[in-house]
Amino acid sequence: MKKTLNKILSISVICVYFGSCDSNKLGLISDFETEELVGWNSTGDLSLQSYKTELLPKNVEGFVGAGVLNTGHDHPEKMGTLTSPEFIINKKYINFLITGNRGYNAERDCNVRIVIDGEVVKFAPPTRFPLVEWGAIDLSEFEGKTAHFEVFDKSRKHFIIIDQISQSDELALGVEELSFKVSKKYLLFPVSKGGAQYRFRLEKEGDLSEQFVVEMKDGEPDYWAFKDLSNFQGKEIKLRTYSPTSVKGLDKIYLSNEVPDEDKFYKEKERPQFHFTSKTGWINDPNGLVYNKGVWHLMYQHNPYGVIGSLKHWGHAVSTNLVDWTENPSSLVPDDLGSNHSGGAVVDFNNSAGLQTGDDKTLVAFWTSAGHFSTPSSRFTQSISYSTDNGKTWRKYAGNPIIDFIAGRNRDPNVLWHEEAKIWVMSLYIDDNEYAIFNSNNLTDWILTDRIIMPAAECPDIFQLNLDGNSNNRKWIFWGGNGNYVVGDFDGKTFDIEGEAHKTHFGDYYAAMTYSNAPDNRIVQTAWLRKWPFPNTNFRMQMSISNDITLRTSPDGNPVLYSYPVKELESLRTDSFVQKNISLTQTPFIPDFKAELMDLNVIAEVKKNGVLKMKVRGEEIVYNRNENTISYKKEKIELLTDSDTQEFRILVDRASVEIFCNGGEKALFLAVGVDANNKIVEFTSEGAKSDLSKLEIFSLNSSWAKM
Structure with missing residues (x-):
């Protein structure tokens, strides 16, 4: 196995990446090194002053120089826009260092935008705070157009911190990369839940193969994620990051023929x-x-x-x-x-x-x-x-x-x-x-x-x-x-x-x-x-x-x-319990049958003013005749068949309960963790008398038994 860790050492990341600190060669739009954002326009609560990098939290690392644009990491309720002076698009990409959003779908109301003739033509959301990474927008289709760069923050929960906005014909990438000559089946990644959400580019012989995100941090990982490299054997691959600083856990990534704990x-x-x-x-x-x-x-x-x-x-x-x-x-x-x-x-x-x-x-x-x-x-x-x-x-x-x-x-x-x-x-x-x-x-x-x-x-x-x-x-x-x-x-x-x-x-x-x-x-x-x-x-x-x-x-x-x-599910059925004409009272009827995985078929007769309670793995499923409703947990559904006779099919797995009413006229699906130690079912009746015309309970095999 060949594994190479390459580090790009620099005093100023952006200078090394573009090969020069001349702003004209950089295609620099703004580096926020001046106190005032000269030529920028603002709306709402946002000011035209740069924010001192030294005032950012210590875990926000990777910004360049003394200033950044900050819509309010310490006051996310601030809202508004900040719009750059006009510039002519003459490169393929606009690159920028960025962090901000705390939520997955915040791109709707918290993002950076390219505006041409008053129209937003492209935009990009921030990465997850406090992680700072390179972001980019492909503008090749708009070459020669006059544009504005807009920081758009209309969220009271999210914010944007951005720096080093510039044009280039190449993507700005991180200071570290890994190279491998593939000789084993898997590429393994150390996953640490709650760690920094690092973005990666996997390249095969110079061409992009895949983009993905891995949560990583120092120390032992929670588990190992894996990439199947069966179609990469003998090829040179490169793993590149977007991080302007060292990636925690990067040195733990390795090739293997086995997945730990598989x-x-x-x-x-x-x-x-x-x-x-x-x-x-x-x-x-x-x-x-x-x-x-x-x-x-x-x-x-x-x-x-x-x-x-x-x-x-x-x-x-x-x-x-x-x-x-x-x-x-x-x-x-x-x-x-x-x-x-x-x-x-x-x-x-x-x-x-x-x-x-x-x-x-x-x-x-x-x-x-x-x-x-x-x-x-x-x-x-x-x-x-x-x-x-x-x-x-x-x-x-x-x-x-x-x-x-x-x-x-x-x-x-x-x-x-x-x-x-x-x-x-x-x-x-x-x-x-x-x-x-x-x-x-x-x-x-x-x-x-x-x-x-x-x-x-x-x-x-x-x-x-x-x-x-x-x-x-x-x-x-x-x-x-x-x-x-x-x-x-x-x-x-x-x-x-x-x-x-x-x-x-x-x-x-x-x-x-x-x-x-x-x-x-x-x-x-x-x-x-x-x-x-x-x-x-x-x-x-x-x-x-x-x-x-x-x-x-x-x-x-x-x-x-x-x-x-589907009928095919019945192939998992094993042991069964069947009984007809069961008279119910407030004293629970408990069938002499226990199972972890269950398939229940219930035909019940429930008179007006009656309530049928079916307790499955410790949780009650309730049919109310007057309301003609079935309820479980916080869900309540009104049924179509308004009759004393009601049929229920109930499937119980380790992480779900699914209820099908009257042949499927209504169906309730809940992802719930059932009581692993309670493997019985109970039936009771309240109000007017209820009976079970027929009760079938099947235990089910695991569909993973062959794994």
């Missing part, structure tokens, strides 16, 4: 046993769900380098049964266009994109290049990648992005083939409550055809279902990230909404997506359970179970979605 993966006491989780790291939205040649592909938002949201990769897992999953290396990694945010995937049966190379049909994935989160920063645009070997390897399309910035944080492209119109359709979130629909013949060139307003945001999905199983009465569904959906007609270009928005899924069920090309005309949906009950694990967040989605006429006459666990 034998403990999926054996952790907090690990969900039949819900998908990654080996390590943070996960959220399911992405690129597609079925092809007997394989279900589950891709998902993933930070493989830590348990914070940070720069998103697309994780990738595969299954033949929606129950047993194998995690593969990431299918997408962040690049200079941005973090890889959510989107969908299709099988290009007709080779519309012209990317097929052999007999296998091409898989095409659509995703948002979230440019705010990478360096250099840019707008959110839409991109594609493709696989010609059924998802084993993926390539990014050379013509990315395929859709330029539209508005807001436009994102989450999802695509389907509209058979009647013989056209590809993309749904895309725009901003606020607005979505858009596009058409394409080739999956790369897209035309806007419709805009939709609905009470939802993010993660759209469009799919078609038979109403009440009638293939002659098919309806289209437009789905939003929060689970609200509308029913309507759709000719491939315009979506005509019928009636009001509905909601079937409640609780922590978010950013759900259906599998493209699912067999037997199934609509199979999976969501992210967006809370996590165990803060100390080295893996964070989980997916819901997979659900079969159907469209039925509700008791009040509306077409609504029903959601029910």
Whole structure:
């Protein structure tokens, strides 16, 4: 193994980086070394005075010289803007040293901007305070234009500290880098939760391969993150930072053929046993769900380098049964266009994109290049990648992005083939409550055809279902990230909404997506359970179970979605308890059955004024007949079926409880940590008498048993 740590030693980082301290050669816009910000304009609470570097907290390291621009680290409630004098864009990048935001999504109201002719054309958020790093904005498309640099702080919680704003044809990078000749399978990173969030660039033989963030600090790490280098063998790689000071923990990064504690993966006491989780790291939205040649592909938002949201990769897992999953290396990694945010995937049966190379049909994935989160920063645009070997390897399309910035944080492209119109359709979130629909013949060139307003945001999905199983009465569904959906007609270009928005899924069920090309005309949906009950694990967040989605006429006459666990889940069932005609009182009925992982089926008869209480692993699930509601924890849902007979399916894992009511007319998903020592269930009745017509309890095997 060859490992080289290079340090760039300098008195003034920026002088060494650009090779000179002559401001004209630097393309210097401002270094804030004068007391007054000459030529700058201010609004709001912000003053035109530089801030003395010596007054910054001692843990803020890396700024150059005696002064910086500071919107108020000690008074973040201050708001306003600071705008530079005009300058002509004559270099590819604007580089700057920066820190500030404490929150992940603060870029909406706390950022730095490039303004041309009164329009904000690009912007970048600060890094995490107190870490100081180089930031950059790519301005190559605006060469020759006259611009202003604006510091925009309209947040009462966040702030910006910035220095050394200058133009250059090269990115400003950190004072340290690592070089390796790859001879082993993994590159290992020491993760220290709560450490400084250092940004890295991984280059392979001079070309950018990946951007990512790792929390690191001095001392022993909490665990080791890993990069699979199977496709890098024999290559020269370089790990570069954006830090103007030494990176704590950098010297601990090394090559290895083994991942420390890999034998403990999926054996952790907090690990969900039949819900998908990654080996390590943070996960959220399911992405690129597609079925092809007997394989279900589950891709998902993933930070493989830590348990914070940070720069998103697309994780990738595969299954033949929606129950047993194998995690593969990431299918997408962040690049200079941005973090890889959510989107969908299709099988290009007709080779519309012209990317097929052999007999296998091409898989095409659509995703948002979230440019705010990478360096250099840019707008959110839409991109594609493709696989010609059924998802084993993926390539990014050379013509990315395929859709330029539209508005807001436009994102989450999802695509389907509209058979009647013989056209590809993309749904895309725009901003606020607005979505858009596009058409394409080739999956790369897209035309806007419709805009939709609905009470939802993010993660759209469009799919078609038979109403009440009638293939002659098919309806289209437009789905939003929060689970609200509308029913309507759709000719491939315009979506005509019928009636009001509905909601079937409640609780922590978010950013759900259906599998493209699912067999037997199934609509199979999976969501992210967006809370996590165990803060100390080295893996964070989980997916819901997979659900079969159907469209039925509700008791009040509306077409609504029903959601029910996929049949494949029953393959995990082992021991069982079955009993009929159980009379309930206030004295608990406790079945002679214990299990850690449970699948319960309850058919209850609850008269008016009656309350049925089902205590599962120590927590009560309550059905109130007069209210016709089911409640668990802080959630309460009104049901559609207003009848004395109620049916409940309850799934219990180590980190979740999922409740399906009356065949799936309503479903509640909660990420909760159940009592590990309480493996019984109890049933009681209050008020009018309640009975259980039938009770089935199954213990479940772990889906990770083969790991």
